[in-house]
Amino acid sequence: xxxxPFSTPRLFPPxxxxxxxxxxxxxxxWAVLATGLAVTGLACWETERILAERARERFEFQTKTSADLxxxxxxxxxxxxxxxxxxxxxxxxxxxxxxxxxxxxxxxxRFWPGILSMAFAEWIPPGGEAEHVARVRAEGFPNYAVTxxxxxxxxxxxxxxxxxxxxxxxxxxxxxxxEPICRAAMERARDTGExxxxxxxxxxxxxxxDSPTGVLLYLPVHWHQRGMPERTVAELRAALRxxxxxxxxxxxxxxxxxxxxxxxxxxxxxxTQPVASQLLFDSRAANASRLHPPEGMVETAAVQVVGRDWLxxxxxxPGYARHGLADGPLLVGLAGVSVTVLLFLIVRLLVKxxxxxxxxxxxxxxxxxxxxxxxxxxxxxxxxxxxxFDPAHGHTTWDPAMFTLYGVxxxxxxxxxxxxWRNILHPDDRDTQEAxxxxxxxxxxxxxxxxxIIRPSDGAVRVIQAAEMVLKGSDAQATxxxxxxxxxxERKQAEAGLRESLERIKRTDAxxxxxxxxxxxxxxxxxxxxxxxxxxxxxxxxxxxLLDFTASDFGFVAEVLYDPAGxxxxxxxxxxxxxxxxxxxx
Numbered sequence: 067x068x069x070x071p072f073s074t075p076r077l078f079p080p081x082x083x084x085x086x087x088x089x090x091x092x093x094x095x096w097a098v099l100a101t102g103l104a105v106t107g108l109a110c111w112e113t114e115r116i117l118a119e120r121a122r123e124r125f126e127f128q129t130k131t132s133a134d135l136x137x138x139x140x141x142x143x144x145x146x147x148x149x150x151x152x153x154x155x156x157x158x159x160x161x162x163x164x165x166x167x168x169x170x171x172x173x174x175x176r177f178w179p180g181i182l183s184m185a186f187a188e189w190i191p192p193g194g195e196a197e198h199v200a201r202v203r204a205e206g207f208p209n210y211a212v213t214x215x216x217x218x219x220x221x222x223x224x225x226x227x228x229x230x231x232x233x234x235x236x237x238x239x240x241x242x243x244x245e246p247i248c249r250a251a252m253e254r255a256r257d258t259g260e261x262x263x264x265x266x267x268x269x270x271x272x273x274x275x276d277s278p279t280g281v282l283l284y285l286p287v288h289w290h291q292r293g294m295p296e297r298t299v300a301e302l303r304a305a306l307r308x309x310x311x312x313x314x315x316x317x318x319x320x321x322x323x324x325x326x327x328x329x330x331x332x333x334x335x336x337x338t339q340p341v342a343s344q345l346l347f348d349s350r351a352a353n354a355s356r357l358h359p360p361e362g363m364v365e366t367a368a369v370q371v372v373g374r375d376w377l378x379x380x381x382x383x384p385g386y387a388r389h390g391l392a393d394g395p396l397l398v399g400l401a402g403v404s405v406t407v408l409l410f411l412i413v414r415l416l417v418k419x420x421x422x423x424x425x426x427x428x429x430x431x432x433x434x435x436x437x438x439x440x441x442x443x444x445x446x447x448x449x450x451x452x453x454x455f456d457p458a459h460g461h462t463t464w465d466p467a468m469f470t471l472y473g474v475x476x477x478x479x480x481x482x483x484x485x486x487w488r489n490i491l492h493p494d495d496r497d498t499q500e501a502x503x504x505x506x507x508x509x510x511x512x513x514x515x516x517x518x519i520i521r522p523s524d525g526a527v528r529v530i531q532a533a534e535m536v537l538k539g540s541d542a543q544a545t546x547x548x549x550x551x552x553x554x555x556e557r558k559q560a561e562a563g564l565r566e567s568l569e570r571i572k573r574t575d576a577x578x579x580x581x582x583x584x585x586x587x588x589x590x591x592x593x594x595x596x597x598x599x600x601x602x603x604x605x606x607x608x609x610x611x612l613l614d615f616t617a618s619d620f621g622f623v624a625e626v627l628y629d630p631a632g633x634x635x636x637x638x639x640x641x642x643x644x645x646x647x648x649x650x651x652x
Contacts, residue, residue, distance in 0.1 A: 095414035102406025109402050110395045117394055121386060122363070125330065129365045129380040132324055132332065136378070139323045140283075140371045143181065143312065144261045146172070147285040150184060150310040154287050160186075162205070162226055169228035180319025181312050182269065182280070183234045185227040186287070187242055188308040192219035202239075212239050222252070222309065236270055242311070248282060254373070255284040256306055257299045263372040266336045266346055269313055278318075279346055281336075283372060284311045316347045329386050335377040338368055346376070453482075455547040457507055462487060471530075471553055473521030492518035492527065503534075507544050510536045516554070529555045589637075 153168055154160055169184050190198050195212055202210045202225065212223045222243045227234045242248040247265045255262035262284045269280040288305040297305070316334065324332065333340070334347040363382030368375060451467035462482040469476045472490055477483065491499055495517040506513040514533045521528055534549030628634050 095410055095417050098413045099406060099410040102402065102409055106399055106402025106406055110399045113395045113398045121382070125363055125380075125382055125386065126365065128330055129367060129378075132330065132380065133367045133369050133378055135323050136320070136376075137369055137371060139319065140263075143178070143283060143314070144285070144372055146178065146181075147184075147261065147283060147310050147312060150186075151285055151287050154186065154307075154310070160226075162230075165226035166228050166230065174229075179322035180314050180316070182315055183227050183229060183237075184310070184312050185224050185234075185237065186308055186310055187222045188225040189306045190221040190223060195221060198223065207238075210239055212241050214241065214244055216241065216244055218243070225308070233270055242282075242309075248284075251282065251284050252309060255286045255309060256303060259286055259288070259297070259302050261285045261372050263374040265374070266344055267313075269315065278315045280313050280315045281346065282311050282313050284309045320347050320349070329383050331381045331383055333379040333381075335379070336374070338375050338377055340366075340377055340379055350381075449552050451551045453549050453551065455549075457544050457547065468551060471528075471551060472519060473523030473526075490519045490522065492520055494518070503547075506534060507536055507547060510538055510542075510544055512536070527555075528553055529558045 150168070157164065165186065172178065172184070174181050174184065188198065190212070199210060199212060212221060220243060221241050224237050224240050224242070227237055230238075243252060245267070247267050251262045251264035264282040264284070267280055267282060268277045270277070286302070286309055287307045288302065289307050320332065320334070328349065331349045332347065333345065333350070335341060336344040336346055363386060365380045367378045367380070369378060370376075449467075449471075451471045452465045453468050454463045455461070456463075463480055464472075464482050465480065466476060469480075472487075474486070474490070488496055488500065499515065499517045502513060502515055512533070512535045514531075516529065516531050519528050519530055520526070530551050531554045532549060532551050534547055536544050537546040537548060539545040627637050
């Protein structure tokens with residue numbers, strides 16, 4: 067059932083659904099708080115995940131970069147030895163002084179950290195050891211000998227080594243071919259003609275007694291190597307002059323390449339497996355707290371360094387994932403909690419205001435409904451009916467009193483069918499009333515009018531008094547026309563009766579006026595005749611004539627009286643139902 071068209075609308079419409087009604091409940095603020103905290107928790111978790119993912123990406127990038135840096139440094143070291151080979155090739159008669167000068171120009175300690183020295187080991191062919199020893203002793207080293215003594219036919223001896231300090235002095239005349247690890251690398255360099263890196267070795271102790279872990283890099287030197295065609299292993303062995311070699315302290319080399327302050331720990335193993343005995347370098351050894359890297363932050367990379375396999379094992383240090391963004395989740399959490407609490411307070415305030423507004427609206431709506439009921443009862447008592455017209459859609463809506471007033475049955479939704487009102491109008495009033503209505507809508511003003519209707523229910527002609535007002539929208543166009551009707555038929559009938567009574571009174575007054583005028587004239591005439599003739603005859607004659615003249619409305623009585631002088635005169639009376647006696651005479 068639709069709302070009565072003329073009832074006062076609610077100031078605050080009810081929520082459209084249960085969900086909207088629930089929003090106005092104070093629990094909504096707590097729901098916002100719980101949701102905000104949950105979202106904040108998810109945001110913290112997502113921030114943590116993103117940081118971990120980015121840390122993983124950064125970790126992978128740094129491990130690849132570190133591996134490339136190590137390979138490039140070893141390649142540069144190989145090129146350094148290649149320069150030494152070239153120096154020996156262009157100077158076949160190099161002595162110790164020339165070698166010292168050459169190595170000093172390289173500034174190994176400054177530009178090549180990790181390289182302890184640069185040496186030339188002369189290859190001693192079978193049966194050539196005695197000649198080799200004699201030649202070196204003749205150069206000013208009377209105690210020179212090839213060590214350790216051995217019965218092998220193939221031997222080598224370190225002839226030049228720089229810097230020629232206490233550590234390196236111990237290697238002067240040393241036969242590296244006597245060490246299995248060094249021998250393997252030297253044979254590989256000899257037979258391939260290329261640089262060869264040894265496996266793990268313990269280098270000569272320094273002055274502190276430290277025997278660091280290291281490797282040696284070998285590069286063969288051949289007689290007349292320049293311009294030689296590709297050779298067989300036999301030819302390479304036959305032309306072998308010796309080896310340029312450099313011992314590398316791995317920890318110093320890696321610290322120089324990657325830096326000492328690293329977020330990523332590194333272990334280097336000689337070979338392809340992480341065997342403890344083949345561990346060349348471990349950055350974690352100085353810090354036990356870094357022995358357990360974060361989960362998922364371990365990466366291994368197999369690389370070839372100067373023809374030898376190394377296994378690089380990278381592991382992130384504790385707290386690596388939070389580097390630079392350590393407080394990210396905390397900041398997100400604090401921001402989320404702050405925003406959530408602020409939003410909670412705002413929503414709670416809004417809910418309280420909404421509840422107060424709803425309560426006020428409920429009270430105002432109740433008051434308006436009561437006022438509306440009073441107006442309805444007043445309209446009902448006064449016989450006032452209300453109607454409304456929608457110009458945009460052409461709909462006319464009547465309240466129940468209108469249907470009663472016009473004597474038609476109520477319609478669905480109280481909307482009047484098109485042309486129904488026009489058909490009820492009196493035929494003589496239709497065109498005029500429609501024109502007046504259109505004029506009122508066009509001008510947007512107010513109007514009052516009166517017209518007749520023929521009620522379909524009983525065929526009675528009723529007179530209707532009407533008043534209407536046009537309501538306009540923001541665009542100054544008519545949006546509604548609201549009007550009232552009330553029946554003034556009885557009043558019109560009373561007014562007509564009153565007018566008829568007034569007309570009758572006027573006619574009576576006119577007749578009385580004529581009668582009085584006539585009586586006055588007759589009285590004057592009688593007075594004159596009484597003075598001239600017999601008064602009795604004159605009175606009877608005139609009396610009869612007056613009665614005949616006025617018998618239809620009035621009765622007339624005449625009486626002869628005498629004035630103080632004794633002269634008679636006639637006094638007439640216009641009477642109706644009068645009792646004639648002595649009292650009336652007096």
